[in-house]
Amino acid sequence: MTGVFLVFPALWTVYIGLLRYSLTGVSASAPTFRGIHNYTDALRDPLFRNALKLTIFFVLLSAVIGQSMLGFAIAWRMRRSNAITRSVVQTLVLLAWILPSTVVVFLWQALLSRNDGTLNALLRSGSTDWALSHPLATIVVFNIWRGTAFSMLLFSAALAAVPNSQLETARLVGASGLQQLRDVVFPHIRGHVLTNTLLISLWTFNDFTPYLLTGGGPNHRSETLPVYVYNVALKGGQLGFGSAISLIMLLINLVVALFYLRLLRERRRA
Amino acid sequence: MRVTRRASAYVIGLVVISVVATGCVGAKKNNADKKRNATAKNVTLVIGSNSIKGGKNTEGAVHTLDYTIPKFEAMEKAKGVNVKVTFQGSGADDEIYKQRLALSLKVGGGPDVFSMDGIWLGEFAQAGYIKPLDQVVGSSVGSWDGWSQISSSIMQNATFGGQRYGIPSGTDGRILYFNKKLFAKAGLPATWQPKSWADIIAAGKALKKLPGITPLQIDAGTAMGEATTTQGFLPLLAGAGQLIYDDKTKKWQGATPAVKNVLSFYQQIYSGGLGDPKLQEDQNGRDQSFAAFSQGKVGVLAESDYLWRSVICPDKSKCNTTAMPDRNQTVGFALIPAMKPGSGVAGQNFVSISGGGDEVINPNTKYPQQAWELMQFMASKASVIAGLAGTAQITERSDVNAEVLKNDPLLSFINTKVLPITRFRPGLAVYSTTITTAIQQATLDVVTGKSVGQAAQTYQQTVEKAVGANAIQTG
Numbered sequence: 001m002t003g004v005f006l007v008f009p010a011l012w013t014v015y016i017g018l019l020r021y022s023l024t025g026v027s028a029s030a031p032t033f034r035g036i037h038n039y040t041d042a043l044r045d046p047l048f049r050n051a052l053k054l055t056i057f058f059v060l061l062s063a064v065i066g067q068s069m070l071g072f073a074i075a076w077r078m079r080r081s082n083a084i085t086r087s088v089v090q091t092l093v094l095l096a097w098i099l100p101s102t103v104v105v106f107l108w109q110a111l112l113s114r115n116d117g118t119l120n121a122l123l124r125s126g127s128t129d130w131a132l133s134h135p136l137a138t139i140v141v142f143n144i145w146r147g148t149a150f151s152m153l154l155f156s157a158a159l160a161a162v163p164n165s166q167l168e169t170a171r172l173v174g175a176s177g178l179q180q181l182r183d184v185v186f187p188h189i190r191g192h193v194l195t196n197t198l199l200i201s202l203w204t205f206n207d208f209t210p211y212l213l214t215g216g217g218p219n220h221r222s223e224t225l226p227v228y229v230y231n232v233a234l235k236g237g238q239l240g241f242g243s244a245i246s247l248i249m250l251l252i253n254l255v256v257a258l259f260y261l262r263l264l265r266e267r268r269r270a
Numbered sequence: 271m272r273v274t275r276r277a278s279a280y281v282i283g284l285v286v287i288s289v290v291a292t293g294c295v296g297a298k299k300n301n302a303d304k305k306r307n308a309t310a311k312n313v314t315l316v317i318g319s320n321s322i323k324g325g326k327n328t329e330g331a332v333h334t335l336d337y338t339i340p341k342f343e344a345m346e347k348a349k350g351v352n353v354k355v356t357f358q359g360s361g362a363d364d365e366i367y368k369q370r371l372a373l374s375l376k377v378g379g380g381p382d383v384f385s386m387d388g389i390w391l392g393e394f395a396q397a398g399y400i401k402p403l404d405q406v407v408g409s410s411v412g413s414w415d416g417w418s419q420i421s422s423s424i425m426q427n428a429t430f431g432g433q434r435y436g437i438p439s440g441t442d443g444r445i446l447y448f449n450k451k452l453f454a455k456a457g458l459p460a461t462w463q464p465k466s467w468a469d470i471i472a473a474g475k476a477l478k479k480l481p482g483i484t485p486l487q488i489d490a491g492t493a494m495g496e497a498t499t500t501q502g503f504l505p506l507l508a509g510a511g512q513l514i515y516d517d518k519t520k521k522w523q524g525a526t527p528a529v530k531n532v533l534s535f536y537q538q539i540y541s542g543g544l545g546d547p548k549l550q551e552d553q554n555g556r557d558q559s560f561a562a563f564s565q566g567k568v569g570v571l572a573e574s575d576y577l578w579r580s581v582i583c584p585d586k587s588k589c590n591t592t593a594m595p596d597r598n599q600t601v602g603f604a605l606i607p608a609m610k611p612g613s614g615v616a617g618q619n620f621v622s623i624s625g626g627g628d629e630v631i632n633p634n635t636k637y638p639q640q641a642w643e644l645m646q647f648m649a650s651k652a653s654v655i656a657g658l659a660g661t662a663q664i665t666e667r668s669d670v671n672a673e674v675l676k677n678d679p680l681l682s683f684i685n686t687k688v689l690p691i692t693r694f695r696p697g698l699a700v701y702s703t704t705i706t707t708a709i710q711q712a713t714l715d716v717v718t719g720k721s722v723g724q725a726a727q728t729y730q731q732t733v734e735k736a737v738g739a740n741a742i743q744t745g
Contacts, residue, residue: 023372025699027396051669114548116373129548206730218551219714234369237703 010250017244023237031240038244048245050220051228057203058140058224063196063204064146071151071196076160076181090152097149103214108142131214135222139210146209151196158192159185190267198260202253225249292339304408308639313346313353313405313697315637315644318381320367322359327580329588333657342647346640353640358477365495375399375632382635383645388427388626389496392618393699395430401633402433407642416649419667426617426694436630437649442574443688444505444622446604451523452569453602455480463604465611467535469510474544477569484546485569486539487559490713491550494498498550498713499706500623500695501572506532508693509608514705515696517523522705522737524744525726531609531720533712536743540717547717570736572606574625578680579663603680605687615693622692624665704736 017038021031042048074093078086096104111118114129131138162185170180186193208226210216216223216231223231227250233242307313317334325577339355346353353431358381360367368390374380376399376736386394394400403411411434420438427436450460456476463469489502503516512528515521523529539545549555549562560581562568571577582594582601594600606621608614614621629648631641647653654670662678664685665671675682695701708729715725734742 022397022699022703023369023376024393024397024399026396028376028393028399114552129552132548132551155666215553217553219492219718235365235408236707237369237372 010247011234011242013250014246016240017247019240021240021243023234025237025240027240034240038241039248041241041253042245042248047220047228051223051225054136054222055224057143058143058210059201059204060139062143063147063200066140067151067200067204068193068197070144071148071153074148075155078127078156079159090156093149093152096145097147099211101209104130104146105209108213112138116137122128132218135214135218139222139224141214142213143204143207143210147200147204150200154196155189155191162188191264194264194267199258201256201260205253205256206249291366304406305640306459307637310524310637310640311350311352312635313351313448313640315353315355315383315635315641316358316381316455317355317644318358318360320360320362320364320373320385322361325361328405329580329659329661330657331357333659337656338648338653338676340642341653342644345647346643346684351640355644363495372399375634378632378634380632382632382637382641383629383648384632385627385629386436387693388438388628389697389702390430391430391628392697393702395435396699399411399633400435400630402435403631406433406631406633406635407638411642413512414646416646416651416667419651419669421668423689424626424666428628428630429696436628437645439627439629439649440625440663440665441624441662441689442576443624443684443692444501444572444574444606445684445688446570446572446606447563447577448473448567448570448601448602448604449563449568451566452477452480452483460602462602464607467506467609467646468606470617471538471542471544471594473570474539474542476721478544480569483567483569484549484562485544487545487549487568487571488536488539488555489550489559490536490540490545490710491574492707492710492714492716493551493553493555495556495710496702496706498710500625501574502536503532503709503713504623504693504695505572505621506535506608506609508615508618508623509606509613511609511613511615513615513693513700514709515701517696519743521741521743522733523688524730524733526743526745529729530722530726533716535609536595536713536716537722541719549716550717560592566600575664575681575684579661582663587641598679603683605691618691620691622688624692624694700736705733708732708736 018033018035019031019038020027020034022028034267074089078089109131112130114120114127114132117130119130120126120128166184167180170184175183207224207227207231210222210224211227211230214222216227225245228247229242229245232238232245236242301574317338319327319330319334321334323331323335330608339357343353343355360370362370362386368387371380371386372385372394375394391400391688416437422722424438424441425434427441428434428436432603450461453460453462455471455477456473458473458476462473464473474485477483488506489498491498505649507514507523507528510528510531512526514522514523532553540547540550552558557570559571560577563571564582565576577598578601581589581592582597583589584593584595584597586593586595608619608621611619629645631638631645635641649666651669654665654667655674658665658674659672662674662681664675664681671685675685711732712725712729716722730742730744
């Protein structure tokens with residue numbers, strides 16, 4: 001099964017990545033062999049580097065920092081809230097996660113629109129075009145809003161496993177909130193933090209939803225790697241070049257995953 | 271040592287797979303029988319088009335659903351053939367529709383009869399996705415009586431490499447639209463006809479004094495897609511005396527003076543406060559420009575007759591929120607002037623760019639003969655007239671044009687004044703894969719504040735990379 005659905009398509013991508021192969025035109029019917037030129041071209045392409053840079057910012061800001069922190073903060077805060085507040089907050093956060101992307105993006109477009117957008121009405125900010133003037137910030141905020149639910153759920157479960165007696169002891173000896181977090185809570189949930197970061201990093205790295213919101217624009221300013229591949233391979237019809245970039249993305253994913261797995265393994269050994 | 275051996279085994283494995291896989295990529299050869307299933311009693315056909323009831327090009331979808339399908343099925347029933355025709359509508363951007371079509375055809379699927387933009391013909395044909403009608407249906411195609419009604423210039427839209435790939439479905443032309451009410455307020459004439467680009471700029475400056483309006487909208491940037499090239503850049507380039515591709519020298523325009531002149535014109539508009547630079551970057555910029563124009567918030571808009579027919583028509587049920595009940599009184603139109611009188615391509619004073627769609631048969635269809643019958647029916651005089659549903663449009667058929675165009679001031683204007691001076695885009699794959707995006711990027715660069723020289727240089731590098739240094743005309 002893995003062979004059919006994972007290994008073969010991956011090898012196929014490697015192979016197509018070696019061709020001058022396009023969606024239409026002569027090189028659709030008669031692709032020619034280009035060797036590793038697609039790969040070297042990609043690494044030299046300023047738009048590829050731009051996309052890589054944006055993707056790294058996007059992952060760091062929206063997933064590693066935004067979603068984890070906010071997810072943890074909500075989980076931590078909700079631990080002591082009453083059942084009603086907790087279910088209201090959790091439902092709202094979950095709703096952002098489970099609604100279909102197309103629906104959500106439609107709502108966000110109405111929110112951010114420069115013509116009578118909701119945000120402009122709330123802030124009385126005239127006709128500011130949020131998605132155009134702050135494209136990266138837009139997709140970062142959007143992704144935090146969209147994906148925090150997962151971190152929140154995971155941390156809620158993790159925090160439930162922290163023995164109350166230890167927290168109580170810490171409090172009795174006069175540990176501050178931060179000290180409690182660092183010395184009591186964190187050692188218990190370290191594995192969860194790593195797992196959570198690994199998963200959301202990879203999801204965010206490969207996330208295509210920003211395309212629906214900004215289309216990678218304006219002028220490539222929110223063009224993360226998946227959007228870049230789409231624009232190159234399908235909009236631009238350069239299937240060979242697109243495959244080469246896809247493979248590079250796959251390798252980056254592998255490296256990130258291996259890095260986290262190593263961290264996890266070291267923790268188990270310790 | 272063991273690691274290296276294992277690694278080399280992997281590499282060899284990869285190479286073997288690659289070699290085996292060679293030949294799996296690329297178009298499939300199909301030499302199927304043209305007469306296949308010609309006598310079938312139960313036939314299913316699918317019509318595909320980028321139109322959808324209640325949405326994009328709704329009148330086209332309604333015509334197919336309410337006229338073409340029932341009439342054609344009844345006609346075949348009378349011959350004792352049970353034909354079931356279904357409509358596969360779509361309301362996407364043209365680029366998305368094209369992509370979806372190419373992907374379906376690539377894997378041997380797709381509708382039996384579909385409409386496509388004539389400009390895609392070359393690249394689809396080169397890719398083997400579509401075939402000349404003679405090869406799909408047979409030489410009997412030549413005996414259709416409709417061919418004599420189609421002018422040779424419109425036939426260009428359905429021809430590639432001297433062969434007929436489908437039936438063209440009308441043509442169009444680019445002009446300048448202007449809002450007479452705004453013009454009156456700005457002290458400009460209701461019978462405006464600019465004679466040079468300077469006249470357009472002067473009108474823009476007069477309109478700029480009115481509050482809350484955008485004086486000029488000439489499409490620019492990558493978000494507008496092909497609209498930037500067709501509605502904006504190419505007519506302007508023709509006005510600066512050049513076509514993007516010279517058929518005789520086989521050269522594309524690089525950073526020539528003409529290209530730089532066009533980019534300078536964009537710069538005058540968008541850095542001089544005569545246009546809305548942000549709109550050009552917006553994902554839905556073109557739709558928003560339509561909406562703004564229909565609300566009387568745009569002074570001058572460069573567009574095709576599509577705007578007149580399908581966007582700002584007076585009928586709310588057809589044009590939805592962008593309908594203009596007072597269109598005929600409010601909206602004026604003018605020819606696109608050359609940069610200076612006589613500076614246009616072939617010494618013209620006025621210029622335009624035209625395009626048009628085609629109906630094409632899918633080479634993979636199970637029923638090529640029946641699909642051809644359906645296509646003839648769709649392009650018959652009665653069907654074409656019914657498809658207009660009382661409105662006018664420049665159709666592929668001279669007999670229909672003679673009857674309908676006189677009712678509409680704009681379309682008879684295009685038919686008599688624009689079509690004689692218009693030009694077509696080059697039907698080559700490299701145009702739509704590279705050149706047009708390079709043009710869009712160059713206009714975007716200018717709109718977002720780069721210098722004309724820089725934008726032109728980047729444009730030239732992109733074009734040169736795609737076509738080679740020998741196929742490019744520079745400086």
